[in-house]
Amino acid sequence: MLSLCRLALVANSQKLGARCLGSILPTPQPPDIVLANEPVLSYTKHSPERQELEKVLSEFSNSVQDIPIVIGDEEIRTDQVHYQVMPHNHAKKIAKYYHATPDLIKRAITVATKTQREWERVPLDTRMKIWLRAAELMREKYRQELNASTMLGQSKTVIQAEIDSAAELIDFFKIHSYFVKDALKYRPISPDASVTLNSMRYRGMDGFVAAVSPFNFTAIGGNLAYTPALMGNGVLWKPSDTAVLSNWTIFKICREAGVPPGVVNFVPAHGPDFGDTVTASPHLAGINFTGSVPTFNRLWTQVGKNIGVYRNYPKLVGECGGKNYHFVHPSADVDSVVAGTIRSAFEYNGQKCSACSRMYVPQSLWGEIRQGLIKERDRLKVGDVQDFSVFTSAVIDAAAFKRISGYIEYAKNSSHLEILGGGVCDDSVGYFVQPTIVQTKDPKDRIMTEEIFGPVLTIFVYEDRDLEETMKLVESSTPYALTGAIFAQDEQWARRALEEFKYTAGNFYVNDKSTGSVVGQQPFGGSRMSGTNDKAGGPHYALRWASPQSVKETFVPLREIDYEYMRG
Numbered sequence: 001m002l003s004l005c006r007l008a009l010v011a012n013s014q015k016l017g018a019r020c021l022g023s024i025l026p027t028p029q030p031p032d033i034v035l036a037n038e039p040v041l042s043y044t045k046h047s048p049e050r051q052e053l054e055k056v057l058s059e060f061s062n063s064v065q066d067i068p069i070v071i072g073d074e075e076i077r078t079d080q081v082h083y084q085v086m087p088h089n090h091a092k093k094i095a096k097y098y099h100a101t102p103d104l105i106k107r108a109i110t111v112a113t114k115t116q117r118e119w120e121r122v123p124l125d126t127r128m129k130i131w132l133r134a135a136e137l138m139r140e141k142y143r144q145e146l147n148a149s150t151m152l153g154q155s156k157t158v159i160q161a162e163i164d165s166a167a168e169l170i171d172f173f174k175i176h177s178y179f180v181k182d183a184l185k186y187r188p189i190s191p192d193a194s195v196t197l198n199s200m201r202y203r204g205m206d207g208f209v210a211a212v213s214p215f216n217f218t219a220i221g222g223n224l225a226y227t228p229a230l231m232g233n234g235v236l237w238k239p240s241d242t243a244v245l246s247n248w249t250i251f252k253i254c255r256e257a258g259v260p261p262g263v264v265n266f267v268p269a270h271g272p273d274f275g276d277t278v279t280a281s282p283h284l285a286g287i288n289f290t291g292s293v294p295t296f297n298r299l300w301t302q303v304g305k306n307i308g309v310y311r312n313y314p315k316l317v318g319e320c321g322g323k324n325y326h327f328v329h330p331s332a333d334v335d336s337v338v339a340g341t342i343r344s345a346f347e348y349n350g351q352k353c354s355a356c357s358r359m360y361v362p363q364s365l366w367g368e369i370r371q372g373l374i375k376e377r378d379r380l381k382v383g384d385v386q387d388f389s390v391f392t393s394a395v396i397d398a399a400a401f402k403r404i405s406g407y408i409e410y411a412k413n414s415s416h417l418e419i420l421g422g423g424v425c426d427d428s429v430g431y432f433v434q435p436t437i438v439q440t441k442d443p444k445d446r447i448m449t450e451e452i453f454g455p456v457l458t459i460f461v462y463e464d465r466d467l468e469e470t471m472k473l474v475e476s477s478t479p480y481a482l483t484g485a486i487f488a489q490d491e492q493w494a495r496r497a498l499e500e501f502k503y504t505a506g507n508f509y510v511n512d513k514s515t516g517s518v519v520g521q522q523p524f525g526g527s528r529m530s531g532t533n534d535k536a537g538g539p540h541y542a543l544r545w546a547s548p549q550s551v552k553e554t555f556v557p558l559r560e561i562d563y564e565y566m567r568g
């Protein structure tokens, strides 16, 4: 298209006797990318993937990997030494890592900010090719390292690791690149491209991006750091202390794929040291955060306090907590309610941000649903993730164990609450909390309104005649709006619920569980206190990390100052 424009403008400018410069903007040549999700492997007994994974699990569980801070090209080790342990066997160390001091964080800011200008000049097409190479390394060469480090370090079962640290991570790298390629098709209106050509180009942001990631999804760490990097940014990546090994694996893969030193700097640090230092820098261009509400609020407040310091208004993207619900209508299919709720509430120990933790059930279905939930809960095997028959494993660390067991203790002592199953906590070997089902008489009890982030499901049983009133509770009970699901066969009611519950969830499910979003299928994120709803895995996400520039090129020079109407 551009060359046609050029021909036309040459003709036009010759006619008008003007000098012709032609468009100086390069034409992007993005690589071919197929919009399809990475298939999830089965890991059945004797499958090649299972055999390979078992080998890596055995190797990783019998070693302590040494993980440096990496700033630019330099590997650094400080005297702030920490260890990552297996949550399901906390005597066992799997990684030794180091916290960066505030001075080192400042050094990383300088390196990322300087590198950004060089990196940004690497054409987007070339960057995309590196991302696709990284996705390929994740798919083949390093798949089982990603899975083993996630299984052992974050206590995920094989299926939970595979959908996270393999499939979702690969999808983020590939599908976000696809969406960027798609965005490049946009051309601003040029009424006569032979006279004036309008274009938009996506620059990296001036400064650096701080990526602060949570423990619960390896893929989220990769996305938070590397999607801004794809768009031409310089990044400081602060992984969670309890996900260092898997996050380090991603970092190494990306370096092997060709991401130059200094583009992403790997900076494990004490959270407040990191937050305080990055928010004090004039070069802060953005924060890409996923984690809890108090941490994000603190970062946002610090940015507000320092607003006069910055060269740019920092972009703040945060995905935070939830109090996700399943709402059951009297017309619901009981079996799917039971299966969906058990999976949503207890897979990965309720430590998915989308996990169901409150449920509303009509009295007319309660008998059947209660029986189904208790029966299925009693069958769940909890243990070491290297035992492939377990359904779930330990919670992430001592702090999580204390918080979750605190809620269970509270439930045991409350006259409003009854524990229907589970309720046993034991941290002698690993941080084990049995999947726990609680029934509440009070729909606004704190156990129904606060994020627990553990395997605790609370159910409020409503009288069928109180359906309308109960529906109102969904929105009024919590400050969150992350995920929610309705279960119903009554189409008319389902349509109404779709409207009534519109602002209760960023990801809404009809006759399906509230977890399990897939990149490119259900872009993810919530509003209210659940975050800024920027929808990772969707078409607009990567563009959040670009600073677009509009370029107008005029090929026919302006020679007149007066307008025609002025000449009478």
Ligand code: NAD
Pocket: 212, 213, 214, 215, 216, 217, 220, 238, 239, 240, 241, 270, 271, 272, 273, 274, 275, 276, 290, 291, 292, 293, 295, 296, 298, 299, 319, 320, 321, 322, 352, 353, 451, 453, 482, 524, 525, 526, 530, 531
């Ligand atoms: P967290 O807030 O404790 O930690 C998140 C990250 O912030 C970690 O890397 C931590 O070290 C860092 N941090 C802590 N204090 C900091 C500070 N003052 N400045 C800068 N960084 C700081 O959260 P977590 O326990 O790792 O993750 C669980 C939370 O994440 C839950 O609330 C969950 O709902 C949420 N989450 C949300 C989504 C989503 O997409 N909405 C996805 C995953 C997790």
